[in-house]
Amino acid sequence: MTLDPEPASPARLEAELRLFAGSHPAGSRLPTTRELVSRHSASPVTVQRVIRRLASEGLVETRPGAGNFVARRTAVRHADFAWQTTALGPARTPPNPVGATLQATPEGSVALHSGYPMEDLLPARLVRSAMVRAARGGEAVERVDPAGLPALRRWFAGELTRSRAEAAPVSAEDVLITPGGQSALASVFRALAGPGDAVVMESPTYWGAIAAARQAGLRIIPVARGARAPLSGDLEEALATSGARIFYAQPHFANPTGTLWTAEDRAAVLDLMRARGTYLVEDDWARDFCIDADLAPLAADDPDGHVVYVRSLTKSVSPAVRVAALVARGPARARLQTDRTVDDLYVSGLLQATAVDVLSSTGWDSHRSRLRAELRTRRDELARQVSTHLGAGALTLLPKGGLNLWVQLPDGTDTSALAARARTAGVLVAPGADWFPTESAGSFLRLNYAGAPPHQFGPALAALASVLDDGTSAVGEAMP
Ligand SMILES: Cc1ncc(COP(=O)(O)O)c(C=O)c1O
Numbered sequence: 001m002t003l004d005p006e007p008a009s010p011a012r013l014e015a016e017l018r019l020f021a022g023s024h025p026a027g028s029r030l031p032t033t034r035e036l037v038s039r040h041s042a043s044p045v046t047v048q049r050v051i052r053r054l055a056s057e058g059l060v061e062t063r064p065g066a067g068n069f070v071a072r073r074t075a076v077r078h079a080d081f082a083w084q085t086t087a088l089g090p091a092r093t094p095p096n097p098v099g100a101t102l103q104a105t106p107e108g109s110v111a112l113h114s115g116y117p118m119e120d121l122l123p124a125r126l127v128r129s130a131m132v133r134a135a136r137g138g139e140a141v142e143r144v145d146p147a148g149l150p151a152l153r154r155w156f157a158g159e160l161t162r163s164r165a166e167a168a169p170v171s172a173e174d175v176l177i178t179p180g181g182q183s184a185l186a187s188v189f190r191a192l193a194g195p196g197d198a199v200v201m202e203s204p205t206y207w208g209a210i211a212a213a214r215q216a217g218l219r220i221i222p223v224a225r226g227a228r229a230p231l232s233g234d235l236e237e238a239l240a241t242s243g244a245r246i247f248y249a250q251p252h253f254a255n256p257t258g259t260l261w262t263a264e265d266r267a268a269v270l271d272l273m274r275a276r277g278t279y280l281v282e283d284d285w286a287r288d289f290c291i292d293a294d295l296a297p298l299a300a301d302d303p304d305g306h307v308v309y310v311r312s313l314t315k316s317v318s319p320a321v322r323v324a325a326l327v328a329r330g331p332a333r334a335r336l337q338t339d340r341t342v343d344d345l346y347v348s349g350l351l352q353a354t355a356v357d358v359l360s361s362t363g364w365d366s367h368r369s370r371l372r373a374e375l376r377t378r379r380d381e382l383a384r385q386v387s388t389h390l391g392a393g394a395l396t397l398l399p400k401g402g403l404n405l406w407v408q409l410p411d412g413t414d415t416s417a418l419a420a421r422a423r424t425a426g427v428l429v430a431p432g433a434d435w436f437p438t439e440s441a442g443s444f445l446r447l448n449y450a451g452a453p454p455h456q457f458g459p460a461l462a463a464l465a466s467v468l469d470d471g472t473s474a475v476g477e478a479m480p
Contacts, residue, residue: 013040014050021059021070030060030068093214099207099434100419101446106426110452110460112382113419113428115255116319117403117450121374123358123367127318130357131350139349146341148177148325149352155359156311156325163296170299174333176326176340179347181285181312182208184326188246188281188308189216191339192332198242202230204435204444206255206283209248220437225257227397229265232272239276246279252295253286256435256446257406258399266298273306279332281308286402288316288368291376293400305329308336313355315403316371323347323355375403378449378457385457386447389465396444403450406432409468413443421467427460 013036020030031039036047051068054060061071105111111118134140139149147153153175161169178184185208193199195217201209203222213220221242223230229251230238239247249269251261261269273280282298299309305328312324328336358364379398382405386395396406409415415431422429432444452460 010042010046010050013042013047014053017050017054018059021054024070026070026072028070030070032067092217093211098211100428100430101207101434103428105428105451109423109426109428110456111428112447112449112452112457112460113430114448114451115403116315118452120453121371121450122316122318123363124318126358126361126363126367127321127354130354130361133357134350134353137353139353142349144346144349144352146346147337148175148347149349149356152177152323152352152356152359153325155356156327159311160297160300160309160327163300170327174327174329176328176333176337177347177352178324178326178340179344179351180314180322181283181310181324182212183343184310184312184324185209185248185281185283186212186215187326187336187339187343188248188310189213189218191335192279192308193218193246197246198244199246199248200235200238200242200244201248201437202250202254203437203441204256204432205248205437206250206285207434209283210435210437213248222437224441225254225259227259229261229269232268235269236272236276239272239278245277246281247273248281248283250283250285251298252284252293253289253399253402255285255402256404256430256432256444258397258402258404260293260295260400266301270298270301270306274304278306279308280306281310283310285310285312285315287311288313288371289375289403290401291372291379291399299327302329305332308332313359316368317355317358321351321354321358323351375401375450378454379405381454382447382449382457382461385461388458389461390468403448405447405449407445407447409443409445411443413468415443415445418468419445422464425463425467427463427467429464 017030030051033044033047036042037044040047051060051062055062058071061069063069100113101115103113105114150172153172156175157170157172178187189199189212193216196219198219198221199213200221200223201213202225204225210220219242221238221244223234223238235247238244251266253260269280272278280298284297287297297309299307309327310324311327314322314324317323326336383395383398386405386407390407390409394407394409396408399405409418416433419429419431430446432446433440435446449457
């Protein structure tokens with residue numbers, strides 16, 4: 001085999017040497033450094049660095065004075081993990097509970113699958129300078145209070161208090177800082193229920209909540225959620241027959257459907273929680289993503305601690321600043337604090353200090369208003385492209401906030417197979433089945449309008465439509 005004589009980058013040089021090592025018998029001599037330098041227009045230092053890397057992986061052997069050779073391959077021993085099947089027994093969660101939303105985006109693909117906004121929609125400048133300041137402060141080198149930095153807890157308490165009509169202010173003492181909303185949910189399901197207990201959830205709902213409840217050994221009792229809250233008769237029956245003391249819900253801009261509880265829904269659910277002595281776990285994940293509606297959290301109207309409130313910053317401040325608040329009152333708060341401490345002692349003070357700095361900067365409010373305008377543009381553009389390419393009936397709702405469109409395809413469409421084919425065509429989408437705790441109620445896709453620039457929506461939807469029709473076009477063909 002001869003190496004490609006074209007000028008090459010170090011990555012290309014490395015790729016070709018790997019290919020050489022993989023396709024030649026052990027002991028074959030690699031081209032000399034001098035040959036590689038001239039063929040690849042690389043410096044001798046670069047060539048040596050690449051060869052050292054391959055040698056450290058056992059692909060290449062360097063014999064001083066003699067040259068570089070393809071290394072001898074040692075016989076591969078296949079590990080025998082079969083014993084673990086018996087040792088582990090049944091699994092609480094299916095093998096891959098994470099679903100499609102966390103898959104990496106291959107270069108050149110359009111990301112309509114992820115739940116996290118792209119950098120253009122984040123307060124990136126504020127975050128970076130807050131991190132620099134945080135690195136200079138005490139939090140960079142100190143352990144912090146297990147419940148969280150007082151200033152950050154006060155900020156979350158203040159936000160909730162501002163939304164309250166007349167009830168007593170929320171105290172910073174009621175706020176626990178967690179490393180993201182996901183870990184807050186995992187704590188709730190562990191600390192406020194025990195294995196075998198029931199939890200009622202809207203269906204469809206956030207796949208991460210489904211996975212966390214299963215991991216805690218809970219039985220999930222689904223109640224259908226349409227455009228509004230679950231019907232109170234259905235909810236009451238689910239609570240009564242299962243004995244569940246926890247109702248997990250997303251009242252605002254639910255992920256994935258984008259639907260919203262009305263004022264009557266909110267009052268009816270809170271009355272039911274009070275009447276049945278049940279916790280409402282309010283996952284307010286989209287607090288910073290209101291577009292056409294501003295609504296106070298239900299936790300703002302909860303004198304007796306029925307609402308356990310989860311409010312994360314990871315999607316709106318930065319996915320790298322994994323910080324959320326878990327707000328609970330009464331004995332539930334103490335149980336949650338114990339669970340948090342047992343789980344991870346405390347959240348890095350550096351991240352918490354970064355979060356307080358961003359939230360209390362003057363730039364935060366202006367960022368949020370710009371974000372609202374930008375999300376509106378993107379939502380409308382993606383909705384337009386969905387209607388154009390998949391038909392007007394595909395869009396189930398134009399959400400008043402959040403980051404997602406919930407798209408319904410013809411009954412019987414296998415959305416997992418469709419998502420796999422779309423990926424090959426350069427478009428990443430999330431099949432709807434991941435959001436159902438039981439069987440999917442139809443063929444749905446979740447499309448996120450915050451993970452890719454809006455000029456890519458049209459070509460991406462055109463490619464998706466053609467994949468749906470079993471066509472072969474790829475997104476790159478239509479991409480401007
Ligand atoms: C509804 C909902 N809740 C909670 C989370 C968890 O978010 P994080 O752990 O990043 O704060 C997510 C993330 O996708 C979500 O969509």
